[in-house]
Amino acid sequence: MENRVNQWRMLWTWNGPTASGGPDADHVRLFDSVVPIVGAGRLYVGDDAGNVRAINATNGTEVWVRNVGGRILDAGAYDPTTQAVFFASTNGILYKLRADTGAIMGQLNTGSSIEGAVLLVGNRVYVGNAAGRLIAVNTTDMSQAWSYNASAALYASSAYSAASDGMIIFPAEDGSVHAVRAADGSRAWRTQINSFPRPERRNQLGEIIRPERRFPDVYPVVAEQAGVVIMRSYFDWELTWTPTGGAFADQEQTRQHIAQDRRYESLFVLELSTGQPRFTAPVMGGAMGNGNYYYSSPPQATVRRLANGTDVAYVLWRNRDVCRLSAAHCDGREDTTFGEMNLTTGSIRFIQDYKNEGTIRFPTDEQGPLSMVGNVLFHGHWMSMGSIYIADRATGGESYNNPIPSQEYLSVTNTMAANQCNQRNAAERFCPVWHTPPGDGQSLDPGFYLYTHNEPVYDLYWHPPTRGPIFDNGVLYWRSSDGAIVALAPR
Incomplete structure (x- = not known):
């Protein structure tokens, strides 16, 4: 899992593109979960x-x-x-x-x-x-x-x-x-x-x-070594915009805000032995949504067992320090980033996120599923799958400007505009340069793609996935938002 993107190859796609680059007339619909x-x-x-x-x-x-x-x-x-x-x-x-x-x-x-x-x-x-x-x-x-x-x-x-x-x-x-x-x-x-x-x-x-x-679309996540189960619940869209200016920069202030009004609580860390909360997590809600509506519950945490035997949880969380806009123009849509949660205390470390620089895209109303294989953290989106490689988590993390370092990693675009990427490798469905989806100005990183089409296929078969890719016997399988499944493996 720890090779760079150009050391991977696409093995096959199912329910994916035809020879023309678009979806088949008998395209199969898969539900969100x-x-x-x-x-x-x-x-x-x-x-x-x-x-x-x-x-x-x-x-x-x-x-x-x-x-x-x-x-x-x-x-x-x-x-x-x-x-x-x-x-x-x-x-x-x-x-x-x-x-x-x-x-x-x-x-x-x-x-x-x-x-x-x-x-x-x-x-x-x-x-x-x-x-x-x-x-x-x-x-x-x-x-x-x-x-x-x-x-x-x-x-x-x-x-x-x-x-x-x-x-x-x-x-x-x-x-x-x-x-x-x-x-x-x-x-x-x-x-x-x-x-x-x-x-x-x-x-x-x-x-x-x-x-x-x-x-x-909720599923509990168990951290056996930590002795907890992590739950999510549906989050009200209207609460996204409070407090004004994005979620608090101070984690303790976020905890106090949630403790004073439990409507803002949508991530729960419960004791396996009793079901009682271990702490109030400083995590404000978000999810995939549009038009004053979240389609599903906020994305679930993914748990990693460290070499020393302890469990940590990787989450999408909100903090106004991550806003790329000026502080005066920050709001609840701009404050999401990756975090590593201590499951004993609930404190969260920042992770270098490459936010909105390419494929990694997570406004608060576009938070997608997380999953992890080894040192690679995957993030799903209706437009693409992105990932980061966390080589060394021993340093950084105390602030957004000094995060746990990471590297951008493997990515797959759902739909690349038909006139994009003359340098593409059509046999492997790989584009070595930046490219954009049809009708969208969002630049996506060099990487694999499924469709080359004049319409975004993810809009034609709209079911944003709520679970991340799976990994088996050296092969990564990702289910895209339109229902296609792609298999990728190291060369």
């Missing part, structure tokens, strides 16, 4: 039409397609023991399919819509449904092991912690977070956190395209 899973030499992904697809990990060709009905809105799970994949649908059914052929091996009807990801732990899978039930299912015969009643709808995904002999952790639509014992489904703890309902949004036909949700 959908990300591929990997196993047995294949990728598996569910789509908006209820299809589960297997993709050859070597060349990107489709191996099989199986329609299960409903819509698949999140990730599945691959189980090497049973050689099966598990996907859940809005029709309320959890499916077990043969990984090699897609044949349905079994299913369990939970009785209500499932929107979150499937969680696999050992010989059980776990799903939550709209009726408020978290259900544990045996992978061998698809029988129900137990069911837990959260007393409120479950639309978000769940996570596993090995603490307390194993717990499943998830949020419910009444603003509560639950930890349930994996063995028998009994409650370990329940705690209440701040959450706003995302307003319902309809298309021009009056169809609901984004229903009201308090935890849209």
Whole structure:
């Protein structure tokens, strides 16, 4: 992962460009939270039409397609023991399919819509449904092991912690977070956190395209060594603009502001043992959005285990010192940057961000998903994927002018304007110079691209991803905002 961008190569794309450079007429739509899973030499992904697809990990060709009905809105799970994949649908059914052929091996009807990801732990899978039930299912015969009643709808995904002999952790639509014992489904703890309902949004036909949700696209992140679970909740757009001039420069002042008005709190660091907050994190909210509306919850933290055995969290956070505008013209849209959070104290160190200098682009209403592989931190955007390489975190970090040093790294552009980059390597879809998307003046760094087109393809199939790229067996797989998947590997 630690080679420079010109030492990488594009292996293949799926659901990507045709020979003309634009999307195929049969382009597949993937919902915001959908990300591929990997196993047995294949990728598996569910789509908006209820299809589960297997993709050859070597060349990107489709191996099989199986329609299960409903819509698949999140990730599945691959189980090497049973050689099966598990996907859940809005029709309320959890499916077990043969990984090699897609044949349905079994299913369990939970009785209500499932929107979150499937969680696999050992010989059980776990799903939550709209009726408020978290259900544990045996992978061998698809029988129900137990069911837990959260007393409120479950639309978000769940996570596993090995603490307390194993717990499943998830949020419910009444603003509560639950930890349930994996063995028998009994409650370990329940705690209440701040959450706003995302307003319902309809298309021009009056169809609901984004229903009201308090935890849209949320998944908990567990830091086992630190003994905490990190949660996010939906953040109200109107709160973005307070305080005037951007978020406070002083972290303690930000903590006090949040403590005095919990509406501003959307990142929670909870004790794994009790569910109680460890501290008030100095993190003000933001997310992907436009037109007075955030599409999803703020991007989740990504946890890194350091060489000394401790955990830190990498986050997008806000601080007015990062504004590239003059202090008099700074506002809540200009104050986002990368940060490294101490999970004992909640203090955050600045990281060199290359903000708005190229592919790294994160106004507060364009905060995208984070993920990390080794020393490389990835940031997703509807327009592109960017990344930085953090070579040495031992120095800097106390201010924006003296941050933890980093280097710009691998990038992928969704759509490059058709008349851009005469120097392009069309075979590898690589542009060695700066370039721009069609109709947008934003200059993007040299790097890989998916489409060459007169229209931005990300606008034609608008589903900004809420999860970052995945890395398996030396290959990086990134799902773009239009639903294309690209595979990249070192040369």
